[in-house]
Amino acid sequence: MANETHNAELSRTFRRYEDGVSEPDSWQDVIFKAGWSYKCPVYVQRTPTCQNGCPAGEDIRGWLDVVRGLDKPPEGVTWQEHAFRRLTRANPFPGVMGYVCPAPCEEGCNRRAVEDHVGINAVEQFVGEAALKAGFTFAKPAKETGKRVAIIGGGPGGLACAYQLRLKGHSCTIFESREELGGMLRYGLPNYRTPRPVVDGEIQRIVDLGVTVKTGVRVGRDISFKDIDKDFDAVFWAIGTQRGRIPEIPGADAPNCIGGIEFLREFNEGRLPEVPRRIVVIGGGDTSVDVTTVARKVGGFAGTKPDGSPLTYTADMVTQAAIHSGQKVTLTSVLPTNKLKAAEREVEDARSLDVAIVGNVMPLSVTIGANGRAVGVRFAPCEHTKDGKRVRVAGDETEIPADLVVFAIGQVADMDGLEALDNGRHAIAPGPGLQVIGNPKHFVGGDIIVPHLLATAVGHAAIAAEGIDAFLNGQPVPRRPHIDKRHFDIREGLPKNAKPVDGKVTSPDNVHNFENRAHREVIESDGLFLAHFATTPRIARTERRLSEIFSDGGTRITPLDEAQAVAEAKRCMSCGLCLECDNCVVFCPQVAVKKVPRDQKALGYYVTTDYTRCIGCHICADVCPAGYIQMGLGE
Structure with missing residues (x-):
């Protein structure tokens, strides 16, 4: 009992420091212990979900950072040009994509976890339009290879x-x-x-x-x-x-049965003076919807000149009367009408033009008339099984009359x-x-x-x-990275005099406690500090119905103006790269996280950690909105 009491007294009176000592030993002696350590911050770049979903591989976060003002342009260059140069490293068609791309990048945008996706496609359209107005060109190569x-x-x-x-x-x-x-x-x-x-x-x-x-x-x-x-x-x-793919059903080889691609080509080449009154379009994807809307735009226009020769239908001709000409356009699909592959807004446009849409039907045969031409298409009800197979179900066959049958079921x-x-x-x-x-x-x-x-x-x-x-160049074809996109390179923006705080690295090739995992890791919304972001409604573009466009010939999508484009870009959360919000600097209790000197900073190189002060408390990582900080040093 005496020994136990004596030991207890020793533990209560133990003093770590001698009298007069006011400074602790180096924190490094506490943090680093042979083969293990407390977790201290590493700045880790990852690929954002938007970029991971972009088939063109654009550095979306990178050019949005330019639009929002986070990545400053070089002296004498406007931010519009700087954004254009960054964007077109991967995709030379920003203007076109702003109009036609279905924007799969937006479907995966992490901002959806806050309120709504960032209008990436809208900002891209603004950059593309601005580049065309300003006359930006691509610089020719400095040297020709002769290949x-x-x-x-x-x-x-x-x-x-x-x-x-x-x-x-x-x-x-x-x-x-x-x-x-x-x-x-x-x-x-x-x-x-x-x-x-x-x-x-x-x-x-x-x-x-x-x-x-x-x-x-x-x-x-x-x-x-x-x-x-x-x-x-x-x-x-x-x-x-x-070439449009034609199904192997009886009668599909009739002269008035064509593919959707051929139909649209005729229209765009100005060789579609009129279309028949009764058209059946078989498909359900974007091409089939385009066919139906083109058919309604052209309508039953009697395209003849006074001498009786055909009148060429020009791409800019507006035929408002054709919308009310009594023409019947029917779109059919093996899918339910609420699950068509075409974009929802395109389907609604077709409906606004009085296109009849019939789902869950499969074509059985094309009915041929006495003149050898198609006069209708026979359908049977169908549905899809859980494994995706199409099967016929009980129900009566139906026939839809047709003067023209357009198959938009694929291309070869x-x-x-x-x-x-x-x-x-x-x-x-x-x-x-x-x-x-x-x-x-x-x-x-x-x-x-x-x-x-x-x-x-x-x-x-x-x-x-x-x-x-x-x-x-006589080299093997390079092996592609796991995440095969354009990736921001922190070294591009580093000033020549950039030196890490620890003084050990003299080249921007090796930045202080920075690791680039963008080629193999995607950062999801659960890796972000979402509470940092206030609810900010998306600035949507004005998209007009096709019936309005056919009436006045205007533009379908109205681009954002400059202020709107900048404001929308600022909604980007810069997932996987420093947002320069200062949270880690403000909340660090040890004053271990510090900003790099102003003349050395660059996008992605904004803060650094003094490991002689860091105690691995995790606060900096917890408050990092972009998920750029990982507590993993030493693991």
Whole structure:
């Protein structure tokens, strides 16, 4: 008992410091213990969810940081130009994308956990329009490599690849089978979706880099595959899918049964003076909705001149009367009407034009009349099982009368003369880095791999351009990162005199307690301090109904003005990169987190930690809105 009492007294009277000692030992002696440590902050860059969802691979957070004023432009450069330069590293079509991209980036935006997504597409549209108004151009390469690349197809994928390759100094020749460049931008989308001056301006900006263009030339017909292979050092195939897929049902080969792509091409080439009164469109995706709205715009217009010859329907002609002409347009889909693949706003536009939409029906056959032409389509009710299979269900068959049947159920490529590349499914199979399997000097991108978004073709182009550049330089095609996007590089903005607080690093190649994990990690909303952000309503663009546009010929989407674009960009939470909010500096109880000197700071290099003071309390990480700070040093 005596010993126990004596030990208790010792523990109560134990003193860590001798009389007169006022300073503790170095915190490092406490923090660092052989193979383990208290958790101290590391500044970790990750990929935001918006960027992870962008098929074009844009550094969305990066150019939004420019618009909001966080990333200052160089002296003599406007923020509009600085944002344009940052954005177009990945995508040379910001104006076009602002009009037509369905913005998958916004679907994953972490801001949704606060109130609503950031209007990324709206801000991109503003940047693109501002660039066109200001006449921004791309700088030509300082040095030519002498290497020649053939680009087959002048759509968004081919143009984007030419852009990326010209920046690297390679000579590019585009072979386009049609009379004008643009591909689906020009021939596959109705002109009321994207103003033609925007399309023309962004295409011309790429051509002005010194791209050779040969239109009206189809490889496989006017020039052989062998000649292309022989005459160029590398080839990029971006031929797209230019034929509508026709289902294998009886009667589908009737002369008045066509694909949706062919229908839209006729419209955009000004060769659609009128359409029949009764049209059945089979699909449910964006193309099928475009077909129905074009049909309603053209209507039953009696397109003839006084001499009886056809009157060419121009893309800008407004036919208000056709909307009330008694024409019947029906859109059918195997999916329920509330689950169509087309964007909801597009479906509502079609409904506003009195398009009848019928869901859960599958086409059985096309009824052929005495003259050999289709006069109707027979349908049966159907539904989808849990595993996605389409099955017929009980119910009566129905027939919808039709003078024209448009199948918008998919697209296939025209591989005539290109059999050496055909993988047996009217497509070209890519290998690593989009290099064509079995043809090392050939690369491929866009819809010819698998039909998808315009932004996807642009993303493919950038990847292929890097592979082509490596191939032309005698290097292996680079291995792609897990998160294959454009990533912000902290080293770009660091001043030459930037030195970490600890004084151990003299090169910006190795920044004090910073780690870039953007190539392998995405930061979700649960990694952010959401309470930092006040509820701020999204500034939405004005989007007019097609019926209004057909009446007055105006623009469908009204871009944000400058003040609105800046305000909307400020809603971005800069997920995975420093927001420069000062929370970590203000709340650190040890004054261990400090701002870097003003003449050394850069985007992403704003604060640093003094580890002689840090006690691993986690407060800085807890209050970091962007999830940029991780307590992990020493693990």
